[in-house]
Amino acid sequence: MTREDLVPIVEAAVHHYGGKANLIQVAKFIWDNHEGSLRSAGDFFYKWQYEARWAANELRQQGVLKPTTISGRGILELA
Numbered sequence: 001m002t003r004e005d006l007v008p009i010v011e012a013a014v015h016h017y018g019g020k021a022n023l024i025q026v027a028k029f030i031w032d033n034h035e036g037s038l039r040s041a042g043d044f045f046y047k048w049q050y051e052a053r054w055a056a057n058e059l060r061q062q063g064v065l066k067p068t069t070i071s072g073r074g075i076l077e078l079a
Contacts, residue, residue, distance in 0.1 A: 001034075001041040006048070006055035009034060010076070011064060019078040026052060026076060 013029035014021050021029075027049055031038070038048050056076050059065040063079055071077035 001037050001044055001048070003051040003054050006030070006052050007058050010052055010055040011059055014065070014076045014078055020071070021076050023053070023056075023074050023076070026056070 009030055010026055013026040016029055017025050030048070030052060038045050041048070044051070056065060059076075060067055065071070066077045066079050068075075
């Protein structure tokens with residue numbers, strides 16, 4: 001698994017929660033649905049939550065998620 005793999009997973013997590021989720025909800029979704037992949041990802045396992053935040057920022061840059069100035073810090077909201 002790579003950080004790029006997390007981009008669609010983070011987007012799916014936000015969709016799962018109705019278009020708006022906090023970072024803890026996203027982390028729980030990722031863990032609940034991708035635990036096996038994370039455990040077998042070598043050193044990535046130790047930094048996946050950081051990489052999920054990177055993926056969220058990537059989605060913001062792509063215009064998929066609202067910027068933090070609108071949604072608030074720690075909140076991921078579909079644009």
